Amino acid sequence: MSTGRLFGKNVLEGVFRAAPDEDLFLGELLVAVDEATGRRYLFRIVDVTYGTEHREPGWAERVAGTLLVDDARGEAGLHRLYDQSRRTYRVASCRCLGYLTPDGLDFRRPKSLPTQFSRVVAPEPADFAFLRTRMGDLPVGTLRSGETEVDFEVGISGKSLASHVGIFATTGMGKSNLMMVLAGDVLRSAGRYGLLLIDPHGEYRTQLARHPWAGERLRTYAARSLPNTSSLKVGLAELTVDDLRTAYDWSRPQEEALYELEKKFGGEGLSWLVAFSQVEDLPGLRDVELNGRVAMNTLQVLHRRARRIVDLPCIAADSHVSVGGAVLRDLREGRVVLIDVSGLGSTEELLVASFLARRVLEEWSTDYLEDPEAHERLPVVAVVLEEAQRVLAASKDRDSNVFPRVAREGRKFKVGLCAVTQQPKLLDGELLSQFNTFFILGLADEKDRTILRSSSKQDISALGPEIQTLMPGECLLANLDAPFAVPAKIHLWADVVRTCPPPPAPRPVVAANISAMVD
Amino acid sequence: MVLTALVPPSSSLRTAADRLAALLTGGGGGLADAGNGHLQFDAEIRLRPLVRAAAPPAEVWAVDGGQAVVADARCLQLVVARAARTCFRNGECAVEDEGELRAYLLGGREDRAVAAGLSLGIAEDAAVDLNLLRDHEEWVAVERCIEEAAPGAMVLVDGDLEPDWRVPPSWLTELLARAAARDVVVAAVIKRSSLSRGGAPLLGALEIDAARELGPRALWWAPVARSRAGARVVAARLDADAPYAFRVDVSPGADPEEILARLAALCDDAGFPGYPYPLTVADRLAACPGWLRQDTWYELDDLLDRAGVPAEVRERAFADRHDLMERF
Numbered sequence: 001m002s003t004g005r006l007f008g009k010n011v012l013e014g015v016f017r018a019a020p021d022e023d024l025f026l027g028e029l030l031v032a033v034d035e036a037t038g039r040r041y042l043f044r045i046v047d048v049t050y051g052t053e054h055r056e057p058g059w060a061e062r063v064a065g066t067l068l069v070d071d072a073r074g075e076a077g078l079h080r081l082y083d084q085s086r087r088t089y090r091v092a093s094c095r096c097l098g099y100l101t102p103d104g105l106d107f108r109r110p111k112s113l114p115t116q117f118s119r120v121v122a123p124e125p126a127d128f129a130f131l132r133t134r135m136g137d138l139p140v141g142t143l144r145s146g147e148t149e150v151d152f153e154v155g156i157s158g159k160s161l162a163s164h165v166g167i168f169a170t171t172g173m174g175k176s177n178l179m180m181v182l183a184g185d186v187l188r189s190a191g192r193y194g195l196l197l198i199d200p201h202g203e204y205r206t207q208l209a210r211h212p213w214a215g216e217r218l219r220t221y222a223a224r225s226l227p228n229t230s231s232l233k234v235g236l237a238e239l240t241v242d243d244l245r246t247a248y249d250w251s252r253p254q255e256e257a258l259y260e261l262e263k264k265f266g267g268e269g270l271s272w273l274v275a276f277s278q279v280e281d282l283p284g285l286r287d288v289e290l291n292g293r294v295a296m297n298t299l300q301v302l303h304r305r306a307r308r309i310v311d312l313p314c315i316a317a318d319s320h321v322s323v324g325g326a327v328l329r330d331l332r333e334g335r336v337v338l339i340d341v342s343g344l345g346s347t348e349e350l351l352v353a354s355f356l357a358r359r360v361l362e363e364w365s366t367d368y369l370e371d372p373e374a375h376e377r378l379p380v381v382a383v384v385l386e387e388a389q390r391v392l393a394a395s396k397d398r399d400s401n402v403f404p405r406v407a408r409e410g411r412k413f414k415v416g417l418c419a420v421t422q423q424p425k426l427l428d429g430e431l432l433s434q435f436n437t438f439f440i441l442g443l444a445d446e447k448d449r450t451i452l453r454s455s456s457k458q459d460i461s462a463l464g465p466e467i468q469t470l471m472p473g474e475c476l477l478a479n480l481d482a483p484f485a486v487p488a489k490i491h492l493w494a495d496v497v498r499t500c501p502p503p504p505a506p507r508p509v510v511a512a513n514i515s516a517m518v519d
Numbered sequence: 520m521v522l523t524a525l526v527p528p529s530s531s532l533r534t535a536a537d538r539l540a541a542l543l544t545g546g547g548g549g550l551a552d553a554g555n556g557h558l559q560f561d562a563e564i565r566l567r568p569l570v571r572a573a574a575p576p577a578e579v580w581a582v583d584g585g586q587a588v589v590a591d592a593r594c595l596q597l598v599v600a601r602a603a604r605t606c607f608r609n610g611e612c613a614v615e616d617e618g619e620l621r622a623y624l625l626g627g628r629e630d631r632a633v634a635a636g637l638s639l640g641i642a643e644d645a646a647v648d649l650n651l652l653r654d655h656e657e658w659v660a661v662e663r664c665i666e667e668a669a670p671g672a673m674v675l676v677d678g679d680l681e682p683d684w685r686v687p688p689s690w691l692t693e694l695l696a697r698a699a700a701r702d703v704v705v706a707a708v709i710k711r712s713s714l715s716r717g718g719a720p721l722l723g724a725l726e727i728d729a730a731r732e733l734g735p736r737a738l739w740w741a742p743v744a745r746s747r748a749g750a751r752v753v754a755a756r757l758d759a760d761a762p763y764a765f766r767v768d769v770s771p772g773a774d775p776e777e778i779l780a781r782l783a784a785l786c787d788d789a790g791f792p793g794y795p796y797p798l799t800v801a802d803r804l805a806a807c808p809g810w811l812r813q814d815t816w817y818e819l820d821d822l823l824d825r826a827g828v829p830a831e832v833r834e835r836a837f838a839d840r841h842d843l844m845e846r847f
Contacts, residue, residue: 067789079788080787081788081789086612
C-alpha cells in the first residue's frame with residue numbers, strides 16, 4: 001500500500017504527499033518506486049508539514065479558529081471537516097539517498113529524478129541488501145527507520161578503527177552503552193583488533209567482565225585495588241616531559257623550567273622527579289644549580305606537582321613494575337585492555353592515557369618502519385578516550401601532545417583514536433576531519449551539530465532536526481563505507497551479553513600414543 | 520488619480536458617495552431584484568429563527584458549472600463549459616463527476632449552429648453566449664440529478680432557480696414538477712444576490728437586523744418572494760458562525776422552513792460554516808483553472824495544425840493585441 005505520491009522537487013530532494021493521518025517520522029526511510037525505469041529511490045524524511053488543498057490564505061488557521069471557539073463554548077463537534085482526507089494532507093520533505101538499479105544489485109548516488117507522482121512505499125528487506133557488505137564486522141545495532149527498528153544489522157568495519165571513530169552525544173543518550181557494545185565486538189573479534197579503553201569513572205569494569213569472551217580477551221588494570229584487576233603502575237622512567245605537557249597546563253616559563261630540570265637531574269624519562277621532589281632547599285637549587293634561570297614561583301609550582309606525581313599510587317619509581325610492556329603485549333594479542341583510572345584526577349588520568357597512547361604509537365610505528373611483515377600481523381588498535389576535547393581542542397594541538405599525532409599519523413600504523421565527547425564543538429576542526437567514522441547520538445546544541453556537519457564523511461546538513469530528536473540509544477552512523485548516514489538503534493549491552501555465544505572450547509589435545517612409538 | 524473640481528458635479532466621487540450613503544442608510548423602501556424582474560415580493564419581510572435539523576437529507580446532490588474562453592479572436596471565440604455533479608450519501612461523498620468539458624465555437628454565423636444543438640427548449644435562433652452555455656450545462660446536470668436521486672433526496676444548485684432568460688420558464692416549471700413527483704427537493708443557493716430593499720443590498724441589511732433582533736449567533740430565515748416557477752425565495756443564515764446569510768430558492772410545494780433546517784445540517788463544515796459543503800465540492804470540480812484552459816489550447820492548436828492551418832495563421836488569428844501595452 002502506498003504511503004504517498006512523489007510530486008517534487010529536484011535530484012537531491014524529494015517532496016511527497018501523504019494522507020492526513022499517515023504517521024510519518026523524521027529519519028524514516030522510504031522508497032519511491034519508479035515504474036518507468038524500474039529503479040527504487042531511497043528517501044529519508046527530513047521534515048513533515050501540513051498541507052491543504054484550500055489555497056485561500058489563512059484557511060487552515062480559520063478552521064482551527066472555528067473548532068477552537070466550539071471548544072471554548074463547550075460545543076465541541078458543532079462543526080466538522082467534511083472530506084478531511086481529501087482536503088488536508090501531509091507533506092514530507094526528503095533527502096534522496098540514492099537508487100537501487102532495477103536488478104537490485106547496485107546502489108548509486110542520486111543523479112536523476114524519479115518519475116513524478118511515483119508511489120512512495122515502505123521499504124522491503126531487499127531494499128537494504130546492498131548495505132549488507134558495507135556494515136563491517138563490528139555490529140553495533142539495528143537499522144532504524146524513524147522509530148521503527150528494521151531487522152537488519154548495522155555496524156562498522158574493524159579496520160576502520162584505525163581511521164578514528166568519534167562518539168558524540170549529550171549526557172544520557174547512550175555513549176557508554178555504545179562504547180561497551182563496541183568493546184564487546186572487539187572481544188569477540190578473536191584477536192583481529194585491540195582496544196585500549198581508558199575509563200575515568202570505573203563504569204566499564206564490572207559490565208565488560210560479564211561478557212562471555214571477557215575471561216579470554218579482557219585485561220583490566222586499575223589504579224585502585226580492585227578485584228580481578230592487575231595493578232596499574234607506570235614507571236617514571238617511561239614517562240616523558242611531553243606526557244607532562246599533555247596532561248597539565250603549563251605556562252611558557254614553566255615548560256622551559258621543566259627542560260632545565262630534566263637537563264640538571266638527568267636520568268631516564270621522568271625518573272628525576274623523585275630526586276627533585278625530595279629537594280628541600282629550593283632557593284639553593286635555583287641560585288646554585290640553575291644559576292637563577294628559573295623564577296622561584298615557577299620552581300615552587302613544579303616542585304608541588306612533582307611531589308604529587310611521585311606520590312600517586314599508580315606511579316612507580318621502579319621501572320620494572322611498570323605495566324607499559326604488559327599493556328602492549330595484550331594489545332599485540334588483540335585484547336581489550338581496560339585501564340580503570342577511577343580515583344585519579346583528570347590530569348593524572350591524562351598522564352596515564354598519554355603515556356599508553358604514546359607507547360602504542362611508538363611500538364606500532366616502529367614495527368611499520370622496521371619490520372613491515374610483523375606490522376602486517378599486528379591487530380588494528382584503537383585508543384578510547386572520554387572527554388576527548390581535553391586533548392583534541394585546537395589549543396592543545398602541539399608537538400608534545402600525542403593525541404593529535406595519533407589522529408594525523410595513526411592510520412598508516414593501524415592505530416586509531418576513539419574520541420568520546422559531549423561537546424564536539426570544542427574539538428579542533430582539522431583534527432575532527434581526520435575521523436572517518438561518526439556515531440552521532442542526540443545533540444541539542446546547534447554549534448555541536450554544525451561542526452559535525454562540516455566534518456562528517458556523509459552529508460548530514462539536512463539532518464539537524466533528526467539529530468535533535470534522537471532518543472537514547474538512537475544514532476546516526478556516518479562513515480565512508482555506507483553511502484549515507486545510516487540511522488541505527490544501538491544494541492543494549494545487556495542484550496549483547498545475553499545473546500553472545502561463548503568462545504569455542506579449546507581444541508582437546510590428543511594424548512600421545514606411546515606404544516605406537518615403541519617398536 | 521485625483522478627481523478635481525473640473526469634473527462635472529454629477530459625476531464626482533463625492534456626489535456618488537453621498538447618493539450611496541443615502542441608499543445604504545435610508546432603510547425601508549421597495550424590494551427589487553436587479554437581475555430578475557419576475558419575482559413576486561412578499562409585502563413584508565419578517566425574520567424567523569431557524570432550528571437546524573438533527574441530520575441532513577440522507578442523499579444530497581450538488582451541481583455547479585464552469586466555463587472558460589480558450590481562444591478569442593473577438594469575431595470568433597472558442598469556449599468550453601461543463602457542469603460538475605457530486606452526491607453525498609449519509610455524509611460521505613459517493614459521486615464526484617467533474618462533467619464533460621464541451622467546446623463551442625461562437626461568433627457570427629456559428630451561434631446558430633450552437634443554439635440548434637442545445638436542449639432545454641432554447642430557440643434555434645437564440646443569441647448564444649458563454650453564460651447561456653454554462654447555464655445549459657448546469658440545468659442538464661440538474662435534470663440528471665433529479666432523475667437519479669432517491670425519493671427524499673435534495674438537489675442543490677449553485678445559483679438561483681431562474682435559468683437564463685433564453686430558457687423558456689415552462690421548462691423549469693415542468694422540471695420542478697417532475698422533481699416534486701419523485702419526492703426530490705431542489706434548492707438553489709446564491710452567493711451573489713442582487714436582491715435589494717430601497718435600492719440597498721437586502722441581505723446585508725437583514726444580517727444586521729437579525730443580529731440585533733435574534734442575537735449574533737442565531738440561525739434565521741426570512742421569506743422574501745416567489746419566482747415565476749413558484750419557487751420560494753428566502754434569505755437565510757444557516758450556521759451560528761456563518762459570516763454571511765444567503766439567498767436560497769426552494770422548489771415549489773416544499774416547506775421552506777423544513778428544507779432550510781435540513782440544509783443547515785449540511786452547513787456545519789468548519790472551513791465554510793454557513794454554506795452547504797457539497798456545493799463547495801461541485802464548485803471545485805467544475806472550475807476551469809488556467810492550466811485547463813492552457814491544456815485545451817494546446818490540444819486545439821494541435822488539431823488545427825493537423826487540419827493544415829499554418830502556425831502563422833493560428834498565431835495571428837488569436838494574438839492578444841493588448842500584449843503590446845504590457846510593461847515590465
